[in-house]
Amino acid sequence: MYNNNNESAEINDAWIPELFKKKKPVFITQAPKKTDADAKHNKLGATSELWISNLFKGYDASRVANDKMAVLKEGRVIHEIMLNDLDSTTIIGRHPSADIQLESYKLGMLHVGIIKANQNYYVENLDTVSGTLVNRKKIPAGQRVLLRDGYLVDLPGYQLRFDLPSAPSSEQDEPLELEELDEIPAFFYTPSIKPPPPCPLLSNLIDARDAISMWSEGVTTLRVADIVEETHDVKTFRFVGETPMLFSYKPGQFATFLLPIDGKTVQRSYSMSSSPSRPHVMEITVKRVPGGLVSNWLCDNVKLGDRLNIRGPSGKFTCFEYPSSKMLFIGAGSGITPVMSMSRWIADTAADVDVKLLACFRTPNEIIFRKELDLLSARHRSFQVGVTVTAGWQGTESWTGFTGRISPQMIQMLAPDFMERHLFMCGPEPFMDSVKQVMHGLGFNMSNFHIESFGTARTAPGAENAAESLKLSGTLHKVFFSKTGVTVETDENIPLLNLAEAHGIEIDYSCRSGSCGACAVKCSGDITEGTECAISKKEKEAGYIYACCSVAKGTLEINA
Known part of the structure; x- marks a missing residue:
C-alpha cells in the first residue's frame, strides 16, 4: 500500500478480493499489452446474448444498452466504455491489476470503485489522500454515491462522465451530503473559462x-x-x-x-x-x-x-509643482501642448483656479486646438482665452482677435492682475526670451515664472575628432568618466552631456533643458549650472548634477 492511513488500509483491503477474481476487461492501461489469448478470454458475450440475458433478468433492455461512461483528460474524451461491459464491481486506479488502469500524479493505486446493482450504478471513493469528487463535491472515504445521468466524477488528472439516459431524475434523490470545497485542488482538472468577447463600448x-x-x-x-x-x-x-x-x-x-x-x-x-x-x-x-x-x-x-x-x-513643468488659485498660461506654436494638458485638467476637474490663457500663432489657419480654445472660454467660467496671430495671411477669413507679438499691453488687457498669478510658458526659445523681457519690464516676480522648452537633437556620439568638433576655447579642465575609464578635456562652455556624447559615452537624457532630471549623474568637482536647471536640493546633497545644463569649472569625476 502507498498509504499507511488505517482507514485507507481498511477500505482498500475490502476491495482487494476484487483484484483476484476472474480477470475483467482492462480498457485503458499503460501496463504491458495483453496477449490475443487474454483478450479472447476476457471478451464478454455478443451484444445479442447480453440483451437476451438482461431481458430474462427483468432489466430494461433499452436502458442497459445505452448506459456508458466517458473518460476525459484535460476536458477531452479519450475513451468511452459501455457500462454493460463491466462486472458488478470495477476498480479504477494505478495498480497494474486495476480493471481500468490510469496514470496520473496523485491518483491512488486503488482510487475509486464503480458498483453495478439492481440496474443502478454507484461510485465509491477508496482514496483518503487526494480523494474523489462528484459534481465538484468531495466524497468521504468509503461512502457510496448513486450515479445519475450527467454526473461528473473527478479523479486526479481525469474525469468520468456518466451518460445514463433512462435513469430517474436526481430530483427524486435525497440531497447529497458531500463536502463543499472552498478551492478545488490543482491536481483535479479545472476548465479554463474564456473571457466574454469585449464590449465594443469597453465597459x-x-x-x-x-x-x-x-x-x-x-x-x-x-x-x-x-x-x-x-x-x-x-x-x-x-x-x-x-x-x-x-x-x-x-x-x-x-x-x-x-x-x-x-x-x-x-x-x-x-x-x-x-x-x-x-x-x-x-x-x-x-x-x-x-x-x-x-x-x-x-x-x-x-x-x-x-x-x-x-x-x-x-518633467517638472506642471501646475502641480506650483499650486495657485490664479494662473497665466502662455504658449506659442506647438508649445501650446503642455499648456493644453494643464488647461484640460483644470477644466475636467472643475478645479477652483482662475486661468487666463494667451496663445500665439503665425496665422489663423495655424491655430492648434482652435475650436477647443473657443469652448474653454464659452463653457468654463474660470477660463478666459486670448489668441494672437503674428503674420499676414491670405484668404477670406477675418480675424478679430489680438495681432502681433505679445506685448505689455496685451498682458495687461487679458490679465490685469498678472502680478498675482503664477505664469507657465512654453514655446520656441526666441519667443520665450521676448516674453521674459516683457515680464521683466512689467516688474513681474520671476520666481513665479515657469518655462518649458526642449533643446537640440543629440550630438552624434563618438566623433573622430571630438575636441575639434566641440571647438573648445578658454580655460580647459580634465574630466574623468569613471565607468568607462576615459579622461577628456573640456572648457567652461560645453554642457557635460554634449561632452560625453562627443566621446561616445552614454548618459541618459530626455528634455536637454534641465527640467526632467533624466540626465542626473553623480559628479565630484566644481561645476556651474544653467539658470534653467531644475535640480532639487536633495539631489545636489546626494552628489548629483544634471549633465545637460552643467559645465565644468575645475577637474571633475563623473560616474559614467
Missing part, C-alpha cells in the same frame, strides 16, 4: 477597473488608436496600451519616444497634450519642423495600429 474599463494596469516609469509599448489632423502641418497621435492601461502623470509632463528611424533608435521627447483626467488614452501633438528628422517621420510614417516604445512620464 470592462469600468466594471473591472481594479484589474487595469497603471502606466509607470520605464519603457512601455503603446498602440496608435487614432490620428487627428489639427492643422495642415500638425497631427495629434492618440495612444492606448496593448492591453487596457490607465495613464497617470502630471499635466504638463512629457514622454520620450524611442523610434526606429533608418536602422537606429532615435530618442525624442514630446509634451503630452492630453490630460490625466482622461486616463484611458495618452496624446501627443506634433508639428512638422522643416528638415526635422523625427517630426516628419512621425507625420509621414506612423499609422493606425502601429506600436511605438515610449519612456516616461518625466
